[in-house]
Amino acid sequence: MSALSYMPKNTARKKAKPGAPPKQRGGKREKNKERTKERILEAALQLFRQKGLEQTTTKEISRKAGIAEGTLFNYFKTKEDLALYFFQKETEDLIRWFRADARLQKAPLTEKLFAVIHRQLEYIEPYEDFIGAVFYRSLQPSSTLSPLSLESQELRLKYLRFIRDILMEGEKKGEIPWVGDLGAYAVGLFYVGIVTHWLHDTSRGKQKTLALLDRALSLGTNILKKGGWEW
Amino acid sequence: MSALSYMPKNTARKKAKPGAPPKQRGGKREKNKERTKERILEAALQLFRQKGLEQTTTKEISRKAGIAEGTLFNYFKTKEDLALYFFQKETEDLIRWFRADARLQKAPLTEKLFAVIHRQLEYIEPYEDFIGAVFYRSLQPSSTLSPLSLESQELRLKYLRFIRDILMEGEKKGEIPWVGDLGAYAVGLFYVGIVTHWLHDTSRGKQKTLALLDRALSLGTNILKKGGWEW
DNA sequence: CATAAAATATGAGTATACTCAACTTTGAGG
DNA sequence: CCTCAAAGTTGAGTATACTCATATTTTATG
Numbered sequence: 462m463s464a465l466s467y468m469p470k471n472t473a474r475k476k477a478k479p480g481a482p483p484k485q486r487g488g489k490r491e492k493n494k495e496r497t498k499e500r501i502l503e504a505a506l507q508l509f510r511q512k513g514l515e516q517t518t519t520k521e522i523s524r525k526a527g528i529a530e531g532t533l534f535n536y537f538k539t540k541e542d543l544a545l546y547f548f549q550k551e552t553e554d555l556i557r558w559f560r561a562d563a564r565l566q567k568a569p570l571t572e573k574l575f576a577v578i579h580r581q582l583e584y585i586e587p588y589e590d591f592i593g594a595v596f597y598r599s600l601q602p603s604s605t606l607s608p609l610s611l612e613s614q615e616l617r618l619k620y621l622r623f624i625r626d627i628l629m630e631g632e633k634k635g636e637i638p639w640v641g642d643l644g645a646y647a648v649g650l651f652y653v654g655i656v657t658h659w660l661h662d663t664s665r666g667k668q669k670t671l672a673l674l675d676r677a678l679s680l681g682t683n684i685l686k687k688g689g690w691e692w
Numbered sequence: 693m694s695a696l697s698y699m700p701k702n703t704a705r706k707k708a709k710p711g712a713p714p715k716q717r718g719g720k721r722e723k724n725k726e727r728t729k730e731r732i733l734e735a736a737l738q739l740f741r742q743k744g745l746e747q748t749t750t751k752e753i754s755r756k757a758g759i760a761e762g763t764l765f766n767y768f769k770t771k772e773d774l775a776l777y778f779f780q781k782e783t784e785d786l787i788r789w790f791r792a793d794a795r796l797q798k799a800p801l802t803e804k805l806f807a808v809i810h811r812q813l814e815y816i817e818p819y820e821d822f823i824g825a826v827f828y829r830s831l832q833p834s835s836t837l838s839p840l841s842l843e844s845q846e847l848r849l850k851y852l853r854f855i856r857d858i859l860m861e862g863e864k865k866g867e868i869p870w871v872g873d874l875g876a877y878a879v880g881l882f883y884v885g886i887v888t889h890w891l892h893d894t895s896r897g898k899q900k901t902l903a904l905l906d907r908a909l910s911l912g913t914n915i916l917k918k919g920g921w922e923w
Numbered sequence: 924c925a926t927a928a929a930a931t932a933t934g935a936g937t938a939t940a941c942t943c944a945a946c947t948t949t950g951a952g953g
Numbered sequence: 954c955c956t957c958a959a960a961g962t963t964g965a966g967t968a969t970a971c972t973c974a975t976a977t978t979t980t981a982t983g
Contacts, residue, residue, distance in 0.1 A: 490949060490960070497961095519940060529963045534941060597828035600888065650885040657881075684915055721930070721979055728932095750970060760933045765971060 498536055500526040505543055514544055514591035544595045549616050551584050556623050570631035571678050577627070578652060578674060582659055582667070593660055600653065621645045637685040651677070729767055731757040736774055745775055745822035775826045780847050782815050787854050801862035802909050808858070809883060809905060813890055813898070824891055852876045868916040882908070 504525035508517040519540055523530040537543040558580065559565060565576055585592050599616060625645040631637045640647075655677075659670040735756035739748040750771055754761040768774040789811065790796060796807055816823050830847060856876040862868045871878075886908075890901040 488950080493948095494961085518938085530940090531942080531963055531965095532961080535961070538941095540940065600828055646885075650881065650888075653884065654877075654881040719980075724979090725931085749968085761970090762934065762972080763932055766931070769971095771970065 509591045514594045552620050570636045571682050574678055624648045740822045745825045783851050801867045802913050804858055855879045
């Protein structure tokens with residue numbers, strides 16, 4: 462072997478796409494990443510439901526997902542972020558589900574809102590044990606301390622825009638007067654209240670919360686019809 | 693020295709009050725405890741305001757308070773508990789302050805509620821940086837995971853009872869129809885909304901939130917006067 | 924005052940969320 | 954197939970909230 466074989470080859474090789482990311486479809490890399498993310502989410506969900514958020518360690522999640530502990534943090538900035546992911550996914554599913562239901566599109570506003578909130582409660586039911594720890598944090602405004610806040614803000618905005626759209630349909634059909642963005646904000650706030658009630662509700666099948674939900678929505682739309690919003 | 697001096701004296705000494713705690717007034721022990729608690733709170737408040745909740749370590753707080761790190765946990769179960777303490781104290785102060793103001797006792801309901809909420813906002817202003825992190829947690833329902841929840845529930849109940857009393861005065865004077873416990877709950881929920889708005893409000897002196905507070909309270913009482921609550 | 928029990932303080936130790944420098948895998952270009 | 958840069962993985966290391974066995978202080982009692 463000559464010394465030459467150790468010399469660096471001066472074949473000024475092009476960097477593989479230096480600026481924009483390659484983003485090729487169906488590559489092994491992308492497929493693996495997706496599978497790993499799925500495995501983390503599955504492991505986390507199972508453990509959160511089993512032992513709650515605080516009692517589940519990131520070490521456990523990683524072991525169950527078959528990865529190193531450090532890898533988990535390549536996928537989710539924090540453990541809280543991981544928990545919040547379920548909400549993000551649910552919000553997206555919720556919007557898709559609502560838009561796909563033709564009958565619901567024509568239903569009265571009250572029914573629409575009831576259906577939306579009811580579906581959300583149904584979804585969070587299995588997570589009851591760790592939901593309290595995560596739900597309220599998703600409301601926190603952005604702060605330099607929490608790298609999560611931006612994302613949870615985005616989630617909140619997506620939800621508010623969705624509600625805004627539903628209300629606007631009601632406005633157009635003359636079911637309620639113009640309530641603007643504040644209307645969506647009020648519904649969001651109402652949802653917080655319902656979840657709080659739901660978390661405390663020990664009645665069979667959370668019947669009390671469902672009853673409250675029904676009555677409060679009727680009350681709200683009735684008030685709006687009477688023009689209570691003009692102030 | 694004889695071996696006898698090592699023998700246990702068999703003078704069957706009475707245990708100093710075995711059952712009930714001594715609870716003596718003005719003792720050195722009680723005085724020291726109070727002073728230490730004050731020193732911890734002072735140090736914590738200063739640091740929280742300076743660097744926020746997350747960035748402040750318990751080691752720092754202890755050092756500033758002139759105690760060992762372990763001692764801090766003899767006074768407050770968790771760091772969160774320490775932060776929550778400010779709210780507890782404020783709620784107690786708030787109730788005292790309201791009851792001491794004779795003019796306010798006779799004012800219309802809207803003014804009472806505005807005064808109460810406005811004072812709360814004023815109080816939390818200096819804590820803005822860490823309030824978001826603590827405020828929403830104080831809403832979480834009890835859970836075996838969080839040893840804090842019981843206390844924060846108690847705090848919430850104290851506040852709700854206070855609001856309930858104010859509303860009851862309005863009911864008696866015929867300012868609003870009977871709203872019951874749910875009325876207090878609604879005001880509490882409204883307060884959550886106002887604080888959320890306040891946290892996001894970048895207008896000078898939080899003017900927008902104050903305007904919203906004023907208008908929303910008028911709207912609310914007007915609706916109630918019209919009998920909107922009957923459902 | 925002397926003593927013991929109870930209350931409180933202490934800080935080294937533990938558990939765990941998260942970081943980071945070193946290692947491995949992938950895929951484009953030759 | 955070979956090379957190499959970029960992407961991704963790894964687990965030992967770090968920071969820090971909280972625990973607990975031991976030491977110290979206070980108080981009640983003879």
